[in-house]
Amino acid sequence: MKKHYRSEKNCLNCGTTVHDKFCPSCGQENLELHEDFLHLALHSVGHYFHFESKLFNSIVPLFTKPGYLTKEYFAGKRASHLNPVSMYIFISILFFFLFTANTNINKREIIDDNTAAAKPATEKENIRKAVSLAKNKLNEDVTAGEISEKTAAYTYTMLDKTEAALDTSQARPNKAVSYKKPAANAEQTHAAGEEAEETGVIHSLKAKFKEVATNDLSSELFKNKLVSHLPKIMFILLPLFALILKLVHWRSPKLYVEHLIYSIHIHSFMFLFISLLIILSWIMPFLSDWLSLLGSIIILWYIYRSMRNIYGNSRWRTISKFFLLFFAYSFLLFVCSFAVVVVTLYTV
Structure with missing residues (x-):
């Protein structure tokens, strides 16, 4: 259906003179204000499918081409892909929802089992x-x-x-x-x-540890509540991961923001991939352990492969830097996890 454009040449959003259909300053389309319902609906659907197209163009290479989106972003090819931060927020919302739902399901099962066992x-x-x-x-x-x-x-x-x-x-x-x-x-x-x-x-800490260690219900609830904090820990570690990349590749001319964009893409992949594993574990609970093992291997391989594509180092040099990155990141993860463990002990 044909769009109705304004005859006036001033942008209603920023006031800039509009020579064509879009404002050269803010990008707003110079459409008539008083559109009928059909025009409004079609305009909204068009924006939705435009977002859906960019999402598809971003998610597919995120899964199939490690490091591709980061290289495209800094090559200036950004219009056909989602903004890294927008994509990360979208994926993390999905991940947090599924992760929390999965934890709450386990928590309810534990409480029901212990309640049944406590009756006699x-x-x-x-x-x-x-x-x-x-x-x-x-x-x-x-x-x-x-x-x-x-x-x-x-x-x-x-x-x-x-x-x-x-x-x-x-x-x-x-x-x-x-x-x-x-x-x-x-x-x-x-x-x-x-x-x-x-x-x-x-x-007090010893008493809390003893209480959790000697009570089956408290122990299981503690484990599940601790697992529910994992997404928050990973969110905190995202900029720290970029800092470690900067230190590991200290001779690289890349700026911190480039490492940060790569870190966002890596975490976006991990969040989305783990979300997929959670859904598969709901469908096939008997394969949950194997899915966890396979998922860990794939994530490690993905990080290694993307590092080779982004930084262009040789295979063995990439492996050595990968292990430096792994141990430094694991140490930070341990420190953050210990802090969360202490907090969780007092909230079970």
Whole structure:
């Protein structure tokens, strides 16, 4: 359908004189303001398919030609491809959505399984109450002098082991009995002194680690919540990845922004590829482990191949720089992950 262009030659967006159909300054099309619904709909659909065409022209070479989009971008051929930042935002939104959905599915399954397993706990609770009553009675007998402390200590140990055997997945402090136990030996006294000297932060971290390590539900929820933070870690590491590239290729004349654009394309590929693997794991859950292994190999190969295409080094020189990049990036990933682990411990 024919478009209706304005007869006036002033751009309604920036005021520049328009000699043809588009403003030479801002690029706005000099169309009539009062279009009917059909013209408006066709204009919007045209913009949509224009975006779809650029998306297709970007996604296909992103998958099939490592480093191609980066070379095209700095060669000035940008009109037919999506802007790297726009493409990264689009792909990362999809990735975050799928990754979070996958984590929440696992989290619900874990909670349901543990809830089902926790139902037949009435008998255990009755035994715990009986053990607690026995400990209180034992404490009263020791106080009254009816039972010696040695005999009481042995009986108390047996009761404590019985209580601990009911639920080995949860460490609970013992507060039921308050009688004075036999004096600790020198080694125990020394250990107690060292524990008393620990700072509050270290003691708190140890307690959190112990809680997560000894409770199956907390452990699984911790793992899944930690996994859900992975996309955020990768988002933070994107500019750091470009900085490492700059340092690894310190003799290269490329500017930091060129390394950054390459980093954006690499992460866009990883996000999109991992999103595809998540969908495949939903369809074929029995192949999830093999998909993870295959995905890791493909991502490593993709980075190596794109480095050869972008920086033009020989095979062995590229491999050596690839390993430098891998170890430096892994170290940063470890530091960021450790910080996230500490935060996650206090939010489970």
